[in-house]
Amino acid sequence: MTQYFQDDWMNQCLESLHPKRSGSRREDLIKKKQQDVVRFLEANKIEFEEVDITMSEEQRQWMYKNIPPEKKPAQGNPLPPQIFNDDQYCGDYDSFFESKESNTVFSFLGLKSQLASKAEP
Secondary structure: OOOOOOOOOOEEEEEEEEOOOOOOOHHHHHHHHHHHHHHHHHHHOOOOOOOOOOOOOOHHHHHHHHOOOHHHHOOOOOOOOOOEEEEEEEEEHHHHHHHHHHHHHHOOOOOOOHHHHHHHH
């Protein structure tokens, strides 16, 4: 299986953010979304690594640079989680959630379906 992050360069990325003020609704929502993605990946045995963009300006800039312009918000920076496969942008949490609801999440992540891989010898 592919990884969700790679130490030297991101393989598949799940960005995390440590907010400045604890306990805010926005922080709680970001954390809940991150946990939802992590639970899905763990449940499906998809290897990943979380990258804390507050700890590396280089990784934060890499993430911002590699999100397609049409996917960036009109104002401000994109909020975590942002998901990548290698250096290919998969999408944000809303896109991830929609793909889960429509049973296309493996395609969204750029992975073979678990069902297809179980059928192969």
